[in-house]
Every structure is written in structure tokens, then in C-alpha cells.
Amino acid sequence: MPDNRHAPTRNLACVTVQAQGGGPSAAEAARTIAAAANAATLATLTADGDPWASLVAYGLVGGTPVLCVSNLAEHGRNLAGDPRASMSIVAASDDTDPLAGSRVTLAGTVTRPAVAESDAARQAYLDAVPGAHSYLDFSDFTLWLLQVQRVRWVGGYGRMESVTGKDYHAAAPDPVALGSARALAHLNADHADALVAMARAFGGYPDTDSAECASIDRYGLHLRVRTARGEARARVDFPSALDSPDQLRSATADLARAALRRR
Secondary structure (H helix, E strand, C coil): CCCCCCCCCCCCCCCCCECCCCCCCHHHHHHHHHHHCCEEEEEEECCCCCEEEEEEEEEEECCEEEEEEECCCHHHHHHHHCCEEEEEEECCCCCCCHHHCCEEEEEEEEECCCHHHHHHHHHHHHHHCHHHHHCCCCCCEEEEEEEEEEEEEECCCCCEEEEEHHHHHHCCCCHHHHCCHHHHHHHHHHCHHHHHHHHHHCCCCCCCCEEEEEEEECCEEEEEEEECCEEEEEEEECCCCCCCHHHHHHHHHHHHHHHHHCC
């Protein structure tokens, strides 16, 4: 397990320091954020070329967002006139600083589903937005597919990357991240001492006073750590990538035992 070291000489209350380590690729992280949500901010262009932002719901066919938009809505008219669009999706977070969380922007052009795609698109939207059955088949609503050409992933301060639509579609959502909510809550509620030990032994913060788990993915844990100098972020990797949330209990227990042995 790597013992990554930070080198801050500044007050950590003024700056977030990200310990180096592994983790999902930007494409994987983007796919995971998109798969975990069903609402986004859609940016379209008006007839005058002005940007217009709207809240929309969406489903996914693979990684392709499916929108169901009223033709009477401003963004519906915009899409019909100019297919260029982007979606901003924000990952759920309990962080009090919204800019410290993860988000992704998917940009490209919209198309109507082909006949062969229409059933899958319709079902994907209904799976993500069950209440849509009350309006999905109205004549004044249109299904659109956002053909993703460019992706910008941001994982918080100092963590960002652009990827192509091809790389985005070649990646897959992280099954561990998508199924980690119970494990994350359990770690924070019942294993605070173990998280401190992990941050000290493997996260690069030997002076950690307290720690909590901010997120989990198939490659490891992101921790929020507190020292006498302030708050920081740390990464603790699993020895090898996990394939299922069912492996989280044993993987985190192994990390905790290894960290406690190093005290």
C-alpha cells in the first residue's frame, strides 16, 4: 500500500491539499456521475444565440443521455432550432462547499432516436423518471438523445480533466461507487478510529486528528482529514480494484488492520 506524502507548509484551513494516488479515470468518473443521477442543467442556444440553462430529467442508454422535452418549453424550441447542447450533472455530496464536490459536463449535439432506438430510449427515460409515464407519450413532448462528443470532469479543487466522447463511451460506471452508500455510512458511524489510522498510515497525513470517508470507488477511499493545521483531502487505495460492493466489507477491514499494524 503506498505511503503517499503531502508537503504543505501552509495553513490547511486556507487550502485543500489532495494527496496523490489512484482512482477512477476521468471517463469512468464521468460515467459514474451520470449513472448515479437523473437530473441535470441543460444548456441550449436561443434563436439569438444566447445561452439558456434549464433543469431537465434524463435517462441513459449506455452513456447516452435521453431527454424528454416539451416542444412548448424554451429549451425545447432551442433544441429544435440548434442541436448543440451540454448537460451539467452534479454528484450528490454532503460537503458544505459545493465546489469541493464532483461534477461533469457532457457536450455534443442532440438527435431524435431512430426507429430502432426509440423503444430503448423511451424505456431508459421511464426507468430513470418513473413519473414520466403521465406525459411521455403526449404529442407535444419529444425524445432527444445527446450524442456526447466532449466531456469535462471535475473532482473538486485541483482535480479535473477533459476526455473525448469516444473515451467516455468506452468506459463503464463504477459498480462499487454506485453501491457504496451503506458502506460509507457504516464507516463514518462505526469506524472513525480506523479511518484516522488509514489517513495516517496510507493517506499521507501522519498528523491526522479525525477523518471521515467522503466517497468510495472500486479503487479506494477519498477521506476528509483534519489536523491541527486545518482540513485536507486524502486518497487511500485498495491493494487491487474491486468488482462489486459486496467486497467492500472485507477490503476496508483489511485496510484498517494493515493501518493499525503500522501505528
